[in-house]
Amino acid sequence: AQTVTQSQPEMSVQEAETVTLSCTYDTSESDYYLFWYKQPPSRQMILVIRQEAYKQQNATENRFSVNFQKAAKSFSLKISDSQLGDAAMYFCAYRLDRGTDKLIFGTGTRLQVFP
Amino acid sequence: NAGVTQTPKFRVLKTGQSMTLLCAQDMNHEYMYWYRQDPGMGLRLIHYSVGEGTTAKGEVPDGYNVSRLKKQNFLLGLESAAPSQTSVYFCDSSRGLDRIYNEQFFGPGTRLTVL
Numbered sequence: 001a002q003t004v005t006q007s008q009p010e011m012s013v014q015e016a017e018t019v020t021l022s023c024t025y026d027t028s029e030s031d032y033y034l035f036w037y038k039q040p041p042s043r044q045m046i047l048v049i050r051q052e053a054y055k056q057q058n059a060t061e062n063r064f065s066v067n068f069q070k071a072a073k074s075f076s077l078k079i080s081d082s083q084l085g086d087a088a089m090y091f092c093a094y095r096l097d098r099g100t101d102k103l104i105f106g107t108g109t110r111l112q113v114f115p
Numbered sequence: 116n117a118g119v120t121q122t123p124k125f126r127v128l129k130t131g132q133s134m135t136l137l138c139a140q141d142m143n144h145e146y147m148y149w150y151r152q153d154p155g156m157g158l159r160l161i162h163y164s165v166g167e168g169t170t171a172k173g174e175v176p177d178g179y180n181v182s183r184l185k186k187q188n189f190l191l192g193l194e195s196a197a198p199s200q201t202s203v204y205f206c207d208s209s210r211g212l213d214r215i216y217n218e219q220f221f222g223p224g225t226r227l228t229v230l
Contacts, residue, residue: 009155105157
């Protein structure tokens with residue numbers, strides 16, 4: 001069975017600095033997707049970034065980028081130039097590229113941003 | 116388009132009462148999911164559906180039933196609520212075509228408290 005592990009329950013960063021959130025996963029599959037979701041206090045789940053496992057190039061979305069290490073089954077999120085609005089829960093998630101689109105989530109990392 | 120909506124947004128139940136949560140989507144999506152979110156545990160899949168008239172169990176199905184009589188609606192029922200079912204419930208939907216990346220759309224969540 002696939003599992004997703006986020007070992008950092010809480011992280012903090014100074015505004016304008018860079019922070020990296022960690023995620024590891026376990027799977028025997030070769031084709032899958034990995035995601036980072038942001039959940040602000042409003043509770044809405046917001047997709048931050050997506051990585052296809054077959055792509056070697058790391059995904060980037062503006063200030064958000066990932067470090068995808070397929071062999072090590074590691075998928076970290078780097079937030080550059082942190083802003084107060086980045087404060088939220090961040091969830092790492094896994095999904096097979098076929099079948100039912102079911103998501104398997106990690107337990108989340110709460111990010112605090114200090115001015 | 117309203118996207119994915121959930122009714123109600125908040126509910127307080129007494130132990131043993133029953134209720135139904137409604138998830139509705141107007142995007143003609145085939146796949147729909149119910150997750151529950153508990154502190155420190157991320158989101159866990161309760162039940163899901165890959166099309167009208169179909170349902171399947173997820174990771175934590177006990178104490179819940181579901182129905183998908185209409186493609187646009189996915190109902191989650193609690194027949195006899197227990198305090199352990201106090202949680203935030205999220206609905207999710209996706210277009211559901213195999214081997215093509217389908218974006219997933221989350222509802223705003225329902226906060227349920229069972230006393």
